[in-house]
Amino acid sequence: MTRNTIYLSVFCIALFMILICVPVIAEAGRGGGGGGRNTDVPSILAGLSSIKFILGGLAALSGLILLRTIKINRNIRTLLMCAVFVLFGVLVIMHQPSPLRAVVDMVTALATGGAITLKKMTMIVFIGGLSVIGAKLFCGWVCPFGALQEIVNRIPAPSGKKIKLPFKISNSIRISLFVISLIMILTTGYDLYTYHSVLNPFELFDWHFELVLAVLVGAVLIASVFVYRPFCYLVCPVGLLTWLLEYVSIFRVRLDRAKCDNCKKCILKSPCPSVKAIVDGDTLRPDCHACGVCIDACPKDALEFGIWKKAKA
Ligand code: SF4
Numbered sequence: 021m022t023r024n025t026i027y028l029s030v031f032c033i034a035l036f037m038i039l040i041c042v043p044v045i046a047e048a049g050r051g052g053g054g055g056g057r058n059t060d061v062p063s064i065l066a067g068l069s070s071i072k073f074i075l076g077g078l079a080a081l082s083g084l085i086l087l088r089t090i091k092i093n094r095n096i097r098t099l100l101m102c103a104v105f106v107l108f109g110v111l112v113i114m115h116q117p118s119p120l121r122a123v124v125d126m127v128t129a130l131a132t133g134g135a136i137t138l139k140k141m142t143m144i145v146f147i148g149g150l151s152v153i154g155a156k157l158f159c160g161w162v163c164p165f166g167a168l169q170e171i172v173n174r175i176p177a178p179s180g181k182k183i184k185l186p187f188k189i190s191n192s193i194r195i196s197l198f199v200i201s202l203i204m205i206l207t208t209g210y211d212l213y214t215y216h217s218v219l220n221p222f223e224l225f226d227w228h229f230e231l232v233l234a235v236l237v238g239a240v241l242i243a244s245v246f247v248y249r250p251f252c253y254l255v256c257p258v259g260l261l262t263w264l265l266e267y268v269s270i271f272r273v274r275l276d277r278a279k280c281d282n283c284k285k286c287i288l289k290s291p292c293p294s295v296k297a298i299v300d301g302d303t304l305r306p307d308c309h310a311c312g313v314c315i316d317a318c319p320k321d322a323l324e325f326g327i328w329k330k331a332k333a
């Protein structure tokens with residue numbers, strides 16, 4: 021493991037612990053009153069035993085087992101994403117608080133010293149816990165809006181070509197939106213994502229059909245025809261958090277260099293910008309949504325969703 025990787029891992033763990041602990045400690049300091057009542061560990065554990073978290077956990081665990089036991093091509097993946105969309109989107113099992121709302125409200129609580137509710141804290145622990153077990157197990161196997169973008173991405177682009185956004189640009193936009201939102205919270209008390217639902221497509225799963233939501237969702241879905249998961253890479257603060265957590269995830273896509281003959285079939289067949297960074301051994305890795313397509317694409321079985329360790333040079 022390089023020194024940079026160690027520093028980054030320590031930074032991510034520290035950030036994660038701060039994100040999880042500070043609102044709880046702040047709330048405890050206020051005596052547990054108001055909207056943040058019962059954000060203690062036993063209450064969070066009790067919240068995690070509700071049906072939606074059990075089903076979400078089972079979906080993520082199934083994803084982990086499938087990634088490790090079978091080859092998932094794009095057709096199988098699309099069918100699985102349809103199931104995730106119906107289960108957690110249409111049947112509204114992943115109902116409010118939405119993942120985005122939970123993360124943004126936590127940041128607001130940190131920035132303003134406000135309280136965060138038990139439901140939102142439980143959602144954060146759920147997302148963070150799954151993401152530490154396996155890279156993007158929440159985003160890749162539970163999130164209904166991520167699933168919807170993947171399904172739409174199977175529609176052939178009129179140009180015949182899909183676009184892979186340069187990660188440095190997409191991530192800079194995602195981080196900039198996050199910073200702008202933070203400044204807004206500190207100066208106006210509102211955040212960018214959920215103010216009049218400007219950037220919160222998760223309202224869709226309440227089946228509200230307001231104009232701003234229709235424009236946002238319509239734009240993301242049109243973009244999804246050309247680009248893999250555009251909202252996740254360009255906007256979503258949950259995606260930003262889970263991307264950071266990928267650096268400490270136990271299970272990740274990893275390359276066995278001894279088997280790889282650099283044919284680049286995985287890069288050609290995969291929809292994401294991540295697999296190129298994995299093959300090239302880059303320290304900066306774009307989000308991998310744990311779809312498994314690159315693993316299926318490799319004729320040498322050089323890729324696997326395995327316990328992370330540095331690939332041999
Ligand atoms: S990045 Fe956001 S929209 Fe994409 S899968 Fe994760 S939570 Fe869902």
Ligand code: SF4
Pocket residue numbers: 273290291292293294295298307308309310311312313314315
């Ligand atoms: S690197 Fe890309 S193709 Fe491979 S599992 Fe991750 S998202 Fe899927």
